[in-house]
Amino acid sequence: MAVHSERVQAPSPDAGQAVVAGSGTSAAGGGSKGAAPKRTRPAGGPGAGARFAPYLLLLPAVLATIGLLGWPLVKTVLLSFQNLNRRQLVMHLTEWTGFDNYKEQLTDPDFWAVTGRTVVFTLVNVVLIMVGGTLVGLLLNHLGKKMRLVLSIGLLMAWAMPVVAATTVYTWLFDQQWGVVNWFLDQLGWHSMADYNWLSSQYSTFFVVILLIVWQSIPFVAFNMYAGLTTIPKELYEAARMDGAGAGKIFSLVIFPNLKPFFLATTFLEVIWVFKSFTQVYAINGGGPENLTRTLPVHAFLEGSSGQHYGIGSAIAVLTILMLGALMAYYFRIMIKQEDEL
Amino acid sequence: MRRSLFGRTWPNVIAVVLFVFFIFPVYWMVATSFKQDRDIISKTPVFLPLDGTLDHFTTAVDAPNFWTYVLNSVTVTVGAVLLSLAIATLASFAIARMKFRGRKTFVLIIMVAQMAPWEVMTIAVYMISRDNDMLNSLLPLTLFYMMMVLPFTIWTLRGFIAAVPKELEESAMVDGCTRTQAFVKVIFPLLAPGLMSTSLFGFITAWNEFPLVLILNKEEGKTLPLWLSSFKTAFGNDWGATMAASTMFAIPVLILFIFLQRKAVGGLTDGAVKG
Numbered sequence: 001m002a003v004h005s006e007r008v009q010a011p012s013p014d015a016g017q018a019v020v021a022g023s024g025t026s027a028a029g030g031g032s033k034g035a036a037p038k039r040t041r042p043a044g045g046p047g048a049g050a051r052f053a054p055y056l057l058l059l060p061a062v063l064a065t066i067g068l069l070g071w072p073l074v075k076t077v078l079l080s081f082q083n084l085n086r087r088q089l090v091m092h093l094t095e096w097t098g099f100d101n102y103k104e105q106l107t108d109p110d111f112w113a114v115t116g117r118t119v120v121f122t123l124v125n126v127v128l129i130m131v132g133g134t135l136v137g138l139l140l141n142h143l144g145k146k147m148r149l150v151l152s153i154g155l156l157m158a159w160a161m162p163v164v165a166a167t168t169v170y171t172w173l174f175d176q177q178w179g180v181v182n183w184f185l186d187q188l189g190w191h192s193m194a195d196y197n198w199l200s201s202q203y204s205t206f207f208v209v210i211l212l213i214v215w216q217s218i219p220f221v222a223f224n225m226y227a228g229l230t231t232i233p234k235e236l237y238e239a240a241r242m243d244g245a246g247a248g249k250i251f252s253l254v255i256f257p258n259l260k261p262f263f264l265a266t267t268f269l270e271v272i273w274v275f276k277s278f279t280q281v282y283a284i285n286g287g288g289p290e291n292l293t294r295t296l297p298v299h300a301f302l303e304g305s306s307g308q309h310y311g312i313g314s315a316i317a318v319l320t321i322l323m324l325g326a327l328m329a330y331y332f333r334i335m336i337k338q339e340d341e342l
Numbered sequence: 343m344r345r346s347l348f349g350r351t352w353p354n355v356i357a358v359v360l361f362v363f364f365i366f367p368v369y370w371m372v373a374t375s376f377k378q379d380r381d382i383i384s385k386t387p388v389f390l391p392l393d394g395t396l397d398h399f400t401t402a403v404d405a406p407n408f409w410t411y412v413l414n415s416v417t418v419t420v421g422a423v424l425l426s427l428a429i430a431t432l433a434s435f436a437i438a439r440m441k442f443r444g445r446k447t448f449v450l451i452i453m454v455a456q457m458a459p460w461e462v463m464t465i466a467v468y469m470i471s472r473d474n475d476m477l478n479s480l481l482p483l484t485l486f487y488m489m490m491v492l493p494f495t496i497w498t499l500r501g502f503i504a505a506v507p508k509e510l511e512e513s514a515m516v517d518g519c520t521r522t523q524a525f526v527k528v529i530f531p532l533l534a535p536g537l538m539s540t541s542l543f544g545f546i547t548a549w550n551e552f553p554l555v556l557i558l559n560k561e562e563g564k565t566l567p568l569w570l571s572s573f574k575t576a577f578g579n580d581w582g583a584t585m586a587a588s589t590m591f592a593i594p595v596l597i598l599f600i601f602l603q604r605k606a607v608g609g610l611t612d613g614a615v616k617g
Contacts, residue, residue, distance in 0.1 A: 058448060060432060076463055143357055169368075171574065180387045215367070297461040
């Protein structure tokens with residue numbers, strides 16, 4: 001079971017780690033590239049050098065994580081308790097306001113509207129990505145060698161496309177006057193779309209943003225799905241078919257149970273990724289029209305940085321991080337339960 | 343039991359439709375960048391730019407500060423990737439080969455750090471950079487990009503190091519190498535493909551990063567993604583030039599991805615499976 005979830009390329013705890021942890025002999029000696037203190041021959045027992053070697057090796061990584069990740073996190077929390085606007089910023093004033101920023105946000109209908117919107121936005125995206133990715137993965141598994149290569153190239157291109165370049169291209173595809181999408185819809189007979197301004201309304205903007213995210217995310221799920229499918233023994237399909245199972249039955253009885261860890265892990269990763277996506281939403285329409293496509297990360301940025309209410313922006317950021325934290329805690333609980341060894 | 347012609351054809355038909363769906367935006371970007379203006383601003387789109395032009399690329403390259411932004415992007419990306427490789431090699435060797443207290447905790451922190459919500463931490467990073475007088479500088483960008491790719495780098499390198507048989511290292515040590523020498527002479531050369539593919543993904547992350555540079559740097563401190571996102575506004579509706587700029591920005595990534603994808607994805611999964 002564990003093997004399938006390993007196909008997910010983002011970190012996931014894996015089994016077999018115990019083997020890696022190494023025996024006593026490999027832990028002895030220790031040290032690498034100048035990080036280890038002077039030590040005796042490696043053949044010797046675990047001396048002081050050996051005991052400290054792993055910590056010395058980890059030291060740069062730990063320091064970097066504390067300074068470059070831990071500190072910004074703490075700083076976000078500290079800022080969220082401050083009244084920090086343009087004036088305080090310019091004059092370098094620190095005004096603590098306790099929970100005021102939070103009180104303001106939590107009683108602000110706008111904040112709840114943005115939160116609700118972010119949740120729905122995430123759900124729609126993730127459902128489309130998972131269903132689409134699974135179907136494309138199944139198709140990849142079903143295709144002959146040549147067609148599989150062709151489709152893989154298409155998927156790879158969409159996957160590799162830099163996000164900012166992709167958003168730029170999508171604004172061009174959906175351009176009101178000269179965009180190829182409007183032309184195409186017009187050709188199909190939907191003439192009212194010939195001059196449609198996609199960025200003029202909430203739903204049509206979201207349509208473009210979601211299409212962009214789904215288009216870029218399906219390849220990851222599809223490739224992993226396909227990789228997972230190749231690990232299912234052929235006999236299982238044959239046995240199911242012998243018992244008269246149709247395509248639906250085969251999926252629910254053979255594929256899904258075998259790839260359940262993959263589905264769980266990937267769904268959660270996608271939820272987390274979509275929930276905190278910023279570039280696509282921001283770069284397509286800047287949270288407009290009339291702020292109706294703001295999601296939480298965009299809201300935090302626009303209030304905090306553009307609106308120069310840094311304290312309030314940080315409070316929104318902290319609330320977003322808390323929501324993400326809850327999602328991640330759940331994700332790691334599943335992952336850890338799933339694997340016996342970290 | 344032979345399937346009908348229909349049954350054999352439809353997967354291929356769907357595959358072709360999907361291929362077009364996925365590749366079209368990329369194709370359209372490249373195609374538009376080579377088109378004459380009259381073919382871009384035309385009521386019926388031109389799908390094959392047969393009488394192509396390079397004018398749009400000239401416009402994009404001649405845009406103010408273009409080469410500064412290229413240099414910024416390259417500096418920041420290469421710096422971040424090299425730094426994270428150096429730090430990650432040390433750390434991943436420890437977690438792949440050594441047994442020590444706190445190992446699990448460290449691994450867990452790495453996995454959580456991989457999902458750090460950088461998108462909403464930008465305000466804090468802005469304040470930190472400002473307090474240190476480093477707005478519009480490349481140093482904070484390099485450091486924070488390094489941190490963004492570090493967890494992933496440690497995690498994948500750990501897999502690659504674990505995949506090198508321990509016996510190789512041990513026999514080198516029996517032959518009189520110190521552990522450090524064994525690492526440098528035996529493991530390190532075997533790690534080359536792993537380092538390559540890991541740095542590829544680090545490169546792509548850092549090259550594409552947008553939210554942080556958006557808040558930190560302006561004017562001459564911009565990197566290419568930020569420049570590209572403002573290109574449209576700066577050049578009005580010059581879609582040819584905008585697409586040329588997008589193409590120039592995206593092509594290195596697309597090429598890297600295609601050339602190294604097989605090895606990279608294969609290596610990643612191998613590395614992960616062998617744990």
